[in-house]
Amino acid sequence: MAPLKIHHAIKSYGAVRILHGIDVEIDDGEFVVLVGPSGCGKSTLLRLIAGLEDMTEGDILIDGRVVTRLHPKDRDIAMVFQSYALYPHMSVAENMGFSLRMRQARKEEIDRKVREAAAILDLTPLLERYPRQLSGGQRQRVAMGRAIVRDPKVFLFDEPLSNLDAKLRVQMRSEIRELHKKLRTTTVYVTHDQIEAMTMADKIVVMRDGHVEQIGTPLDLYDDPANVFVAGFLGSPAMNLLEGRVSDHDPLAFQLMNGGTIRLPRALPVEAGRTVILGLRPEDIVLATGGTKARVQLVEPTGADVQVNFAVGGNTVTAVFHERLDLEEGSEVALGIPMEKLHIFNAETQQKLAS
Amino acid sequence: MRKTDNFARRRRERLLVFFALSIFTILNLVPLLWALLTSLKDPADAFTIPPTLIFEPTLEYHRQVWLENDFVRFLMNSLIVSAGTVLISVPAGSLAAYALSRIPRRSAGPILSTLFTIRMFPHMLLAIPFFVMGSYLHMIDTYPLLILALVAINQPFTIWLMHGFFLEIPRDLDEAAAIDGCSSWQAFRIVILPLARPGMTVAALFSLLLSYNEFLFALVLTGVDTKTLPVAIASFGGEDITSWSLSAAGAIGIMLPIVVIMLLLQRHLVRGLTAGAVKG
Numbered sequence: 324m325a326p327l328k329i330h331h332a333i334k335s336y337g338a339v340r341i342l343h344g345i346d347v348e349i350d351d352g353e354f355v356v357l358v359g360p361s362g363c364g365k366s367t368l369l370r371l372i373a374g375l376e377d378m379t380e381g382d383i384l385i386d387g388r389v390v391t392r393l394h395p396k397d398r399d400i401a402m403v404f405q406s407y408a409l410y411p412h413m414s415v416a417e418n419m420g421f422s423l424r425m426r427q428a429r430k431e432e433i434d435r436k437v438r439e440a441a442a443i444l445d446l447t448p449l450l451e452r453y454p455r456q457l458s459g460g461q462r463q464r465v466a467m468g469r470a471i472v473r474d475p476k477v478f479l480f481d482e483p484l485s486n487l488d489a490k491l492r493v494q495m496r497s498e499i500r501e502l503h504k505k506l507r508t509t510t511v512y513v514t515h516d517q518i519e520a521m522t523m524a525d526k527i528v529v530m531r532d533g534h535v536e537q538i539g540t541p542l543d544l545y546d547d548p549a550n551v552f553v554a555g556f557l558g559s560p561a562m563n564l565l566e567g568r569v570s571d572h573d574p575l576a577f578q579l580m581n582g583g584t585i586r587l588p589r590a591l592p593v594e595a596g597r598t599v600i601l602g603l604r605p606e607d608i609v610l611a612t613g614g615t616k617a618r619v620q621l622v623e624p625t626g627a628d629v630q631v632n633f634a635v636g637g638n639t640v641t642a643v644f645h646e647r648l649d650l651e652e653g654s655e656v657a658l659g660i661p662m663e664k665l666h667i668f669n670a671e672t673q674q675k676l677a678s
Numbered sequence: 679m680r681k682t683d684n685f686a687r688r689r690r691e692r693l694l695v696f697f698a699l700s701i702f703t704i705l706n707l708v709p710l711l712w713a714l715l716t717s718l719k720d721p722a723d724a725f726t727i728p729p730t731l732i733f734e735p736t737l738e739y740h741r742q743v744w745l746e747n748d749f750v751r752f753l754m755n756s757l758i759v760s761a762g763t764v765l766i767s768v769p770a771g772s773l774a775a776y777a778l779s780r781i782p783r784r785s786a787g788p789i790l791s792t793l794f795t796i797r798m799f800p801h802m803l804l805a806i807p808f809f810v811m812g813s814y815l816h817m818i819d820t821y822p823l824l825i826l827a828l829v830a831i832n833q834p835f836t837i838w839l840m841h842g843f844f845l846e847i848p849r850d851l852d853e854a855a856a857i858d859g860c861s862s863w864q865a866f867r868i869v870i871l872p873l874a875r876p877g878m879t880v881a882a883l884f885s886l887l888l889s890y891n892e893f894l895f896a897l898v899l900t901g902v903d904t905k906t907l908p909v910a911i912a913s914f915g916g917e918d919i920t921s922w923s924l925s926a927a928g929a930i931g932i933m934l935p936i937v938v939i940m941l942l943l944q945r946h947l948v949r950g951l952t953a954g955a956v957k958g
Contacts, residue, residue: 373853373857374856374857375853375856375857394856394861395853395856395857396856396857396858396859396860396861400857401857402853402854402857404850404853404854406848406850408848408850408851408853408854409854410851410854410855410869411873412872412873421855421858422857422858422859425858425859425860425864426859469854469858
């Protein structure tokens with residue numbers, strides 16, 4: 324267990340810069356998720372922490388010690404790969420005990436630690452099997468077992484659930500969380516799945532194009548996104564982002580770029596005529612008697628709730644209702660927009676103006 | 679109806695493949711059979727036209743080859759040269775191939791292409807400089823010279839072959855090993871090499887076949903002391919037709935060790951050991 328500090332991490336391949344100076348501080352025992360779309364540099368950052376790639380500039384400190392130039396084996400980390408990367412010619416027990424064997428631990432100690440880890444992960448009956456004889460979920464657990472036997476300072480996970488089917492993914496998600504609660508080892512977890520990020524993280528680092536967009540707890544990021552990207556990335560269905568401007572004549576009318584008007588209960592704290600982006604979470608929209616005129620486009624009941632797409636001018640606005648509404652596709656309704664739930668972003672910088 | 683059609687078509691295809699392969703096999707085995715029969719016939723029978731199929735077989739020429747013509751010594755020479763070639767060629771080639779499989783493709787590509795060109799170079803043109811170098815170093819008719827020459831012409835193939843095998847071993851395994859505490863060398867030796875064993879067996883087998891059967895370099899670079907079997911058999915040629923039965927007996931004899939080795943190694947040629955390394 325140890326704090327981890329990434330200081331101004333820059334990574335370039337030739338002339339192409341992948342990471343543009345990343346600063347992240349991770350507390351002792353914290354579970355941090357790096358999330359972002361493909362190619363945002365999250366996996367590269369993880370590989371820099373692991374020492375599998377050389378850093379162009381910057382430093383990485385594990386437990387206060389600079390490890391930037393150290394070989395992976397000297398960093399006291401363990402990593403779970405997306406592909407699991409189990410050694411095919413070794414049994415489950417040998418796979419799990421391999422790192423201890425390389426550190427010349429005594430055989431009894433290796434045995435004991437492997438058995439302990441196997442007990443935690445329900446792998447005891449599988450210890451003598453080979454990776455090819457295991458299912459995807461079991462391999463995943465062996466990969467985690469290999470990481471935990473060593474009791475490293477930091478765990479690194481590189482999209483470990485992406486090869487599992489949906490049901491198993493949900494199950495492994497909670498298993499990894501529980502494991503973390505038990506071991507309290509500092510963890511960096513990479514995923515492109517925002518639901519994984521929201522459900523697992525103590526702290527989320529949202530990345531895009533080699534930059535950190537925002538760092539915070541899942542709910543902070545959800546409730547108070549710093550910019551349009553974070554607002555749109557976290558949450559499913561995604562936040563409605565509507566570009567437009569306040570009417571010159573009517574401060575309560577927000578005219579959308581693609582046609583249509585949003586009726587606001589109060590005036591926005593922006594001057595008339597200025598283009599901004601309004602952000603509104605689907606679950607914050609309500610049906611009202613008066614308000615924004617919208618036409619029902621598509622009704623999708625999921626059982627637990629109903630997701631409805633409304634057309635407002637040329638824009639699609641998605642709403643989620645927890646009650647079972649009887650809405651007819653094509654019919655006209657009025658939508659209520661609660662002011663306190665509204666996010667306002669600068670249309671040019673895409674940064675948040677105010678809530 | 680359609681299912682039956684498919685089934686019938688597949689059966690027809692399979693029969694076709696079977697016949698094609700049978701013809702191919704027979705074409706390959708005819709010279710071998712001819713050599714075997716010649717080695718068992720008296721030279722007079724061996725040259726009748728049409729060939730006699732009913733004759734009194736004799737092992738006389740096999741006896742002569744092995745007992746009166748120093749074949750045991752030539753066999754030992756061949757085995758020493760082959761073993762030496764395999765023992766240098768496979769480890770050296772594997773190391774090079776592993777490195778080439780782990781560096782960026784744009785750096786590895788030119789090296790691999792260059793190796794390929796060496797492979798295409800006529801061996802005769804290489805034999806001459808080897809002879810000159812060998813004379814200069816007073817190494818003509820020594821094992822090391824022939825072994826080194828054979829390693830040199832054999833390396834491109836070994837490297838290409840092993841490169842393919844190493845490419846199939848996911849790089850994640852190298853990285854997992856590094857994180858688990860292996861140095862690069864340990865990762866290669868403990869994790870990668872055992873997985874490349876089927877490839878190494880194939881590489882060893884091909885190096886063995888090449889060096890065991892090699893004629894040109896052996897002819898140019900050896901003399902009395904290190905003459906190998908192929909050179910020895912060739913020396914039976916000429917006008918005396920008795921020697922045809924002798925060289926046929928020699929050719930059959932030279933095959934036997936290889937057949938034995940092939941049978942022993944066959945079991946190790948199983949692929950797919952990496953199954954289960956990655957993905958679900």
